[in-house]
Amino acid sequence: MTIKKSLSNISSKAMIGENVIIGNFCTIHDNVKIGNNSIIEDYCTIGYPTPLAEGAPLIIGENSLIRSYSIFYEGSVFGNQLKTGHRVTVREKTICGDGLHIGTLCDIQGHCKIGNYVRFHSNVHIGQKSIIHDFVWIFPHSVLTNDPHPPSCDFLRGVEIFEYAVIATMSCILPGIKIGKHSLIGAHSQVTKDVPEKSVAFGVPAEIKCNIQDIKFKDGSGISVYPWTNHFTRGYPPHIIEKWNKGDIDF
Amino acid sequence: MTIKKSLSNISSKAMIGENVIIGNFCTIHDNVKIGNNSIIEDYCTIGYPTPLAEGAPLIIGENSLIRSYSIFYEGSVFGNQLKTGHRVTVREKTICGDGLHIGTLCDIQGHCKIGNYVRFHSNVHIGQKSIIHDFVWIFPHSVLTNDPHPPSCDFLRGVEIFEYAVIATMSCILPGIKIGKHSLIGAHSQVTKDVPEKSVAFGVPAEIKCNIQDIKFKDGSGISVYPWTNHFTRGYPPHIIEKWNKGDIDF
Amino acid sequence: MTIKKSLSNISSKAMIGENVIIGNFCTIHDNVKIGNNSIIEDYCTIGYPTPLAEGAPLIIGENSLIRSYSIFYEGSVFGNQLKTGHRVTVREKTICGDGLHIGTLCDIQGHCKIGNYVRFHSNVHIGQKSIIHDFVWIFPHSVLTNDPHPPSCDFLRGVEIFEYAVIATMSCILPGIKIGKHSLIGAHSQVTKDVPEKSVAFGVPAEIKCNIQDIKFKDGSGISVYPWTNHFTRGYPPHIIEKWNKGDIDF
Numbered sequence: 001m002t003i004k005k006s007l008s009n010i011s012s013k014a015m016i017g018e019n020v021i022i023g024n025f026c027t028i029h030d031n032v033k034i035g036n037n038s039i040i041e042d043y044c045t046i047g048y049p050t051p052l053a054e055g056a057p058l059i060i061g062e063n064s065l066i067r068s069y070s071i072f073y074e075g076s077v078f079g080n081q082l083k084t085g086h087r088v089t090v091r092e093k094t095i096c097g098d099g100l101h102i103g104t105l106c107d108i109q110g111h112c113k114i115g116n117y118v119r120f121h122s123n124v125h126i127g128q129k130s131i132i133h134d135f136v137w138i139f140p141h142s143v144l145t146n147d148p149h150p151p152s153c154d155f156l157r158g159v160e161i162f163e164y165a166v167i168a169t170m171s172c173i174l175p176g177i178k179i180g181k182h183s184l185i186g187a188h189s190q191v192t193k194d195v196p197e198k199s200v201a202f203g204v205p206a207e208i209k210c211n212i213q214d215i216k217f218k219d220g221s222g223i224s225v226y227p228w229t230n231h232f233t234r235g236y237p238p239h240i241i242e243k244w245n246k247g248d249i250d251f
Numbered sequence: 252m253t254i255k256k257s258l259s260n261i262s263s264k265a266m267i268g269e270n271v272i273i274g275n276f277c278t279i280h281d282n283v284k285i286g287n288n289s290i291i292e293d294y295c296t297i298g299y300p301t302p303l304a305e306g307a308p309l310i311i312g313e314n315s316l317i318r319s320y321s322i323f324y325e326g327s328v329f330g331n332q333l334k335t336g337h338r339v340t341v342r343e344k345t346i347c348g349d350g351l352h353i354g355t356l357c358d359i360q361g362h363c364k365i366g367n368y369v370r371f372h373s374n375v376h377i378g379q380k381s382i383i384h385d386f387v388w389i390f391p392h393s394v395l396t397n398d399p400h401p402p403s404c405d406f407l408r409g410v411e412i413f414e415y416a417v418i419a420t421m422s423c424i425l426p427g428i429k430i431g432k433h434s435l436i437g438a439h440s441q442v443t444k445d446v447p448e449k450s451v452a453f454g455v456p457a458e459i460k461c462n463i464q465d466i467k468f469k470d471g472s473g474i475s476v477y478p479w480t481n482h483f484t485r486g487y488p489p490h491i492i493e494k495w496n497k498g499d500i501d502f
Numbered sequence: 503m504t505i506k507k508s509l510s511n512i513s514s515k516a517m518i519g520e521n522v523i524i525g526n527f528c529t530i531h532d533n534v535k536i537g538n539n540s541i542i543e544d545y546c547t548i549g550y551p552t553p554l555a556e557g558a559p560l561i562i563g564e565n566s567l568i569r570s571y572s573i574f575y576e577g578s579v580f581g582n583q584l585k586t587g588h589r590v591t592v593r594e595k596t597i598c599g600d601g602l603h604i605g606t607l608c609d610i611q612g613h614c615k616i617g618n619y620v621r622f623h624s625n626v627h628i629g630q631k632s633i634i635h636d637f638v639w640i641f642p643h644s645v646l647t648n649d650p651h652p653p654s655c656d657f658l659r660g661v662e663i664f665e666y667a668v669i670a671t672m673s674c675i676l677p678g679i680k681i682g683k684h685s686l687i688g689a690h691s692q693v694t695k696d697v698p699e700k701s702v703a704f705g706v707p708a709e710i711k712c713n714i715q716d717i718k719f720k721d722g723s724g725i726s727v728y729p730w731t732n733h734f735t736r737g738y739p740p741h742i743i744e745k746w747n748k749g750d751i752d753f
Contacts, residue, residue, distance in 0.1 A: 009258075009275055025294075025529075025545075027275065042547065043527075043545065069573070071320070071337055087320075087591070089338070089356075105356065105591075105607065105609060107355055107391075119653070123609065123627060125373055125392060127391075139647075140645055140647075143392050143421055145419075147390075150390055150435075150479075151388050151417065152479070168647075169647050169674055170421075170674045172420055172421045172438050184652075188692035190421075190438065215651070228651070228652075228653055231654065231656070294527075294545065299570075320571065338589065340587075340589070358642075374625070376624055394671050396689060400727045400730070401668050402621070402668065403733065403734050423671055441689065441690035455705070
């Protein structure tokens with residue numbers, strides 16, 4: 001049984017799965033498929049129409065949670081277990097894997113590719129044409145840019161971030177930059193050059209400072225903090241944690 | 252014929268033009284004039300009352316589009332073809348020309364002057380007393396400050412940005428700074444000194460690096476990227492593009 | 503008499519004081535106490551349920567004003583005269599004193615301690631476990647971080663900011679850093695080391711540049727700008743201003 005609250009506007013054309021809960025004050029447009037057991041909280045706009053979607057529907061996978069005041073345009077696709085904070089904006093033609101978390105106030109501009117189990121903390125801005133691989137983390141107020149010659153439209157080059165990389169708070173990644181697998185960008189950095197895998201880079205402009213394994217816990221144990229999958233598993237599903245426990249992280 | 256959706260609260264005192272569409276869940280206050288053929292999307296608050304407006308109305312020009320969840324205070328004035336993203340906040344006593352675009356999450360603090368065809372991308376913060384001339388571009392997460400002695404109120408000095416200048420992503424402009432015509436501020440810069448016209452400046456603190464014409468396309472053609480009006484015209488009206496095609500840009 | 507607008511969902515379990523005004527399109531959940539003479543504007547969510555609150559209520563003091571589109575989770579406590587901008591998000595288990603101002607778009611992540619008469623301007627991000635003492639000011643787009651080894655959860659160390667300190671626009675404070683009493687952090691700074699009291703620090707990374715009293719007004723008077731309590735009192739109650747007039751600021 002699906003629960004639809006009384007003060008929402010829900011299109012009869014929207015394809016809404018089993019056991020979906022839709023809050024009050026919501027607007028569910030026509031071109032939408034919502035997977036089973038998902039929750040759309042109050043004040044959300046789902047499937048906001050845009051000609052830029054070229055008729056493609058918004059698809060939200062099963063067991064998802066979209067928190068209040070969020071807007072999803074038509075034309076993007078999300079796997080299962082999508083989870084958002086409040087006031088998230090996602091535009092058209094972004095294709096995402098399973099288990100994506102999008103923090104409060106994030107603004108995903110559309111035309112992006114996002115892998116599995118990616119995490120965006122609060123107020124992250126993802127420019128068009130960004131490519132983000134599995135297990136990437138991006139921390140608050142970071143921005144992925146895309147325009148080497150602002151303003152332009154013919155020259156946009158998205159940022160690409162590889163598996164397990166971490167972008168710390170308030171960093172700005174310049175157009176077309178590639179951040180390697182298992183690398184870490186320090187807080188408040190401006191990244192103007194590609195960063196190879198397993199590197200730590202920070203500063204304005206960011207410089208490579210050391211290998212990721214050189215960062216040790218401060219307890220004197222001599223143990224490396226990274227790969228972070230050795231000590232941080234909160235919120236990931238059992239089959240992923242099992243994989244990590246086996247060291248299957250291509251490190 | 253004007254369309255007013257059923258679940259909105261619309262003051263009978265509001266002056267609403269012909270062929271205006273007002274979405275659901277909107278709140279239209281008393282002291283408001285909305286021009287013909289404009290669209291106010293769902294969840295907007297138009298004409299939010301404040302004593303700081305001193306009784307002045309909110310005026311929105313014709314053919315405007317205010318996207319969902321936006322708030323406009325009473326006491327500001329917009330020309331025609333205003334276009335916003337979602338969750339925009341604009342406070343009182345800001346006077347704007349035609350064709351202003353305000354991106355998602357922008358926060359315009361009021362008491363500003365904004366020219367014609369200005370573009371703010373997402374999450375730009377415009378401090379009180381800012382002056383922004385025609386055709387300026389400001390990219391995501393940039394901030395125009397105004398307080399040389401925070402916190403103060405008697406000493407506020409707004410930033411002034413001249414025609415065709417471009418402020419790239421995540422830049423912070425210090426109080427009272429002037430950015431010259433046709434200049435470019437690079438991403439993630441902190442601007443502490445005035446920037447003359449046709450200059451490229453970036454860094455923390457920003458330094459002048461070259462003349463704007465020294466930036467060439469990367470295709471080996473030797474052609475200068477700037478003035479940007481030579482290659483970027485998307486969204487501007489025909490009479491403006493015609494002017495630019497004639498080179499009438501005071502370069 | 504309390505005024506509750508017709509299009510809101512208000513739990514009969516919520517404890518709502520005398521002369522409270524609740525706007526339209528609001529959602530007031532069960533586990534909430536709202537003090538007398540407070541105003542909750544349109545589109546707010548008050549007492550958003552979370553198991554992380556462990557059953558603790560949201561308590562909002564008397565004479566408070568929560569502006570539109572804000573979300574407050576259950577489990578946080580606010581003194582009297584709380585005042586917010588629009589679209590504020592406050593999560594669980596944050597304990598605040600009287601007279602807190604929270605600007606538009608601020609995101610307070612929960613599990614923080616915030617003193618009396620603290621002021622956050624727009625779009626400030628306060629990480630979990632932050633401690634902010636009385637009379638602190640934080641300006642737009644600043645972030646208090648908390649994770650020295652992102653992503654982690656066992657190692658979080660909040661920032662601590664002492665009385666009367668000022669964090670200017672777009673600054674990023676690293677995990678566990680302490681900012682001393684009466685200090686000033688300049689705009690667009692990255693703070694990686696503790697800052698002693700009465701110091702001015704800025705840059706990426708921030709360096710201590712001078713004593714706070716070395717900053718003089720630009721009028722040639724030779725008078726020090728700081729302590730700011732000598733010239734800025736807007737919005738503070740009479741008993742506080744009287745205290746400041748006596749020089750009772752532990753400077």
